[in-house]
Amino acid sequence: MPQDHAPETPPADPPPADPGDIARLRRFNRAATSAAGVLDASFLGRGRPLGESRMLHALGPDGDEVGAARARLGLDSGLASRLLRSLEAEGLIETVRHPEDGRRRIARPTARGRAEFAAYERLSDAHASATIARFGRAAPDLLAAMDRLACALGADRIALRVADPESPEAKACMAAYYAELDRRFASGFDVDSSGDPEAASMRAPRGAFLLAEFDGAAIGCAGLAGPEAAPSEGGDGEQDAGRTGEIKRVWIAPQARGLGLSRRLMSLAEDVARGLGMTRLRLDTNGALTEAAALYRRMGWREIERYNDNPYAELFFDKPL
Amino acid sequence: MPQDHAPETPPADPPPADPGDIARLRRFNRAATSAAGVLDASFLGRGRPLGESRMLHALGPDGDEVGAARARLGLDSGLASRLLRSLEAEGLIETVRHPEDGRRRIARPTARGRAEFAAYERLSDAHASATIARFGRAAPDLLAAMDRLACALGADRIALRVADPESPEAKACMAAYYAELDRRFASGFDVDSSGDPEAASMRAPRGAFLLAEFDGAAIGCAGLAGPEAAPSEGGDGEQDAGRTGEIKRVWIAPQARGLGLSRRLMSLAEDVARGLGMTRLRLDTNGALTEAAALYRRMGWREIERYNDNPYAELFFDKPL
DNA sequence: CGGACCATCTGACTTAAGTCAGAAACTATT
DNA sequence: AATAGTTTCTGACTTAAGTCAGATGGTCCG
Numbered sequence: 169m170p171q172d173h174a175p176e177t178p179p180a181d182p183p184p185a186d187p188g189d190i191a192r193l194r195r196f197n198r199a200a201t202s203a204a205g206v207l208d209a210s211f212l213g214r215g216r217p218l219g220e221s222r223m224l225h226a227l228g229p230d231g232d233e234v235g236a237a238r239a240r241l242g243l244d245s246g247l248a249s250r251l252l253r254s255l256e257a258e259g260l261i262e263t264v265r266h267p268e269d270g271r272r273r274i275a276r277p278t279a280r281g282r283a284e285f286a287a288y289e290r291l292s293d294a295h296a297s298a299t300i301a302r303f304g305r306a307a308p309d310l311l312a313a314m315d316r317l318a319c320a321l322g323a324d325r326i327a328l329r330v331a332d333p334e335s336p337e338a339k340a341c342m343a344a345y346y347a348e349l350d351r352r353f354a355s356g357f358d359v360d361s362s363g364d365p366e367a368a369s370m371r372a373p374r375g376a377f378l379l380a381e382f383d384g385a386a387i388g389c390a391g392l393a394g395p396e397a398a399p400s401e402g403g404d405g406e407q408d409a410g411r412t413g414e415i416k417r418v419w420i421a422p423q424a425r426g427l428g429l430s431r432r433l434m435s436l437a438e439d440v441a442r443g444l445g446m447t448r449l450r451l452d453t454n455g456a457l458t459e460a461a462a463l464y465r466r467m468g469w470r471e472i473e474r475y476n477d478n479p480y481a482e483l484f485f486d487k488p489l
Numbered sequence: 490m491p492q493d494h495a496p497e498t499p500p501a502d503p504p505p506a507d508p509g510d511i512a513r514l515r516r517f518n519r520a521a522t523s524a525a526g527v528l529d530a531s532f533l534g535r536g537r538p539l540g541e542s543r544m545l546h547a548l549g550p551d552g553d554e555v556g557a558a559r560a561r562l563g564l565d566s567g568l569a570s571r572l573l574r575s576l577e578a579e580g581l582i583e584t585v586r587h588p589e590d591g592r593r594r595i596a597r598p599t600a601r602g603r604a605e606f607a608a609y610e611r612l613s614d615a616h617a618s619a620t621i622a623r624f625g626r627a628a629p630d631l632l633a634a635m636d637r638l639a640c641a642l643g644a645d646r647i648a649l650r651v652a653d654p655e656s657p658e659a660k661a662c663m664a665a666y667y668a669e670l671d672r673r674f675a676s677g678f679d680v681d682s683s684g685d686p687e688a689a690s691m692r693a694p695r696g697a698f699l700l701a702e703f704d705g706a707a708i709g710c711a712g713l714a715g716p717e718a719a720p721s722e723g724g725d726g727e728q729d730a731g732r733t734g735e736i737k738r739v740w741i742a743p744q745a746r747g748l749g750l751s752r753r754l755m756s757l758a759e760d761v762a763r764g765l766g767m768t769r770l771r772l773d774t775n776g777a778l779t780e781a782a783a784l785y786r787r788m789g790w791r792e793i794e795r796y797n798d799n800p801y802a803e804l805f806f807d808k809p810l
Numbered sequence: 811c812g813g814a815c816c817a818t819c820t821g822a823c824t825t826a827a828g829t830c831a832g833a834a835a836c837t838a839t840t
Numbered sequence: 841a842a843t844a845g846t847t848t849c850t851g852a853c854t855t856a857a858g859t860c861a862g863a864t865g866g867t868c869c870g
Binding site: 540 | 825826827828829830831835836837
């Protein structure tokens, strides 16, 4: 069961963009580059070379293996070692051998190191706070623009994973999903009347709940609900209800839309369904969610007859796996 | 007549921002910082150290004084000189003495240097084009977010200047202004019926046209229209029409709103009006432009009786200087 | 046990970037 | 004409960052 799907590859030869748009993007680049130093100046201002600060930050408050931190920063082993020695000389970290493999070493911040780490965090928070204050009344709007760009610029770091449908992240996504349906449906939306699949149906071994995360923030989800009895192994031929799953609660945060994320989520959901022995998937949706229906059609779903009494559902699709 | 006004100073002690907002901003910072290298990678990829590339870029295709380029990059004179020597050794620039001051020197790209400069530009454009292509159908939305953030991040580099009301930049601003009025007024907007002041009235010595620019792009304007006869010098006491100016065509690009720019423009317009000997300003506006009317009141304008037959005007203000 | 393999470390070296003091060439001022 | 002040340049030095070739001490497997 793959835990992630590569983002869609762009078309082979991109046509040159509009010169005006190029100028706009380059203007942003200049502004962002000249702001970049200011943006995360937390590494500076504590009288330590950038490399050492980055290493301390890469180790995290609980420490990590030397090799892992080195790989994360993309450093040469010699350089990494030297940075660790300086941090050690300053009394900020201590290194111990790995309990299971004497070759590997673990670098862990000391109390002083953790204090220093916290100081970086405070500096960074204070800096962010000051920036937001400077934005004044434009702040909500600018933060929304930042969310949007952060997702787009880091689209290849959006990771998909299986999560528990009752985890806080999953619940937050679903709450955002319900709130959006309530806004978009002319008649509003009430969860209770829509036949919400219980959490157990979206948990192994029956199904799964998929979460898309970017830099620690949940920005999308998809539920795969399986039937009550686990499908029997090996019995093929008949296409019974025991081998049909249902896709529910597909939601993408506004700032992550248009980046091909729902396609990645749906595609992973199909893989997971196949891994659970399902042979067919179905789903219902509302006519107001036009983008969703268009995507389903593009991904090979066929429109079928109504299969439930969900009052909000108007369109029904299925797809053989 | 000051050419620029400092941006408004933020309130003394900013209260700490919402932790969620801090996290959002820091997420953007991380994304932008890690994208920053990629964002303007044009300096790399041509086998030259960053410093030399930056210097070549700072000189521009037509060359410049050594001191000017050095100040722009904020470099030590020794370092700057050494960078120039390496560029000279590579045959990319040549230096000549300043025609009027033998101490100063002018560094000018050679044909090869200009070709190199153009290569950087092409690389940068190609990179921007590829980024836009990667954005796919989300591009228009993302570019708008970039415009918004570029203005906000570089707000202190938004410069005001006096421009000709018939320059292309001024015309572009006014066209955008008219288009917006047409969208916002229930009845639409037609320039011809609104008593457009002729260009001559917004040009010295009668008046002025003010333009706000960010990184070469016009993002706002304000017209100061003076009466036909230049005000007579010295004759004080009476407050005749010959000493009353009118503010027209105040417009701020959507991406630059909420940054205190209209206040800066209006304040400069008042200074310019005083410099032209005006003792009173007046303006008309529409009730649909609620933000505008609120700003006028905050800046000390008083509502007065209708003074023209502009069918779009509903509110009238004046301000003694 | 020996050898292949591995993670980490050390020492020697390179490059980019920048600082600082002062020299050289020039202009402006008294 | 002497002097003070510019602008640019040169040489000597420093620091940060990174590369590379082994050395060291460990694991794993036949």
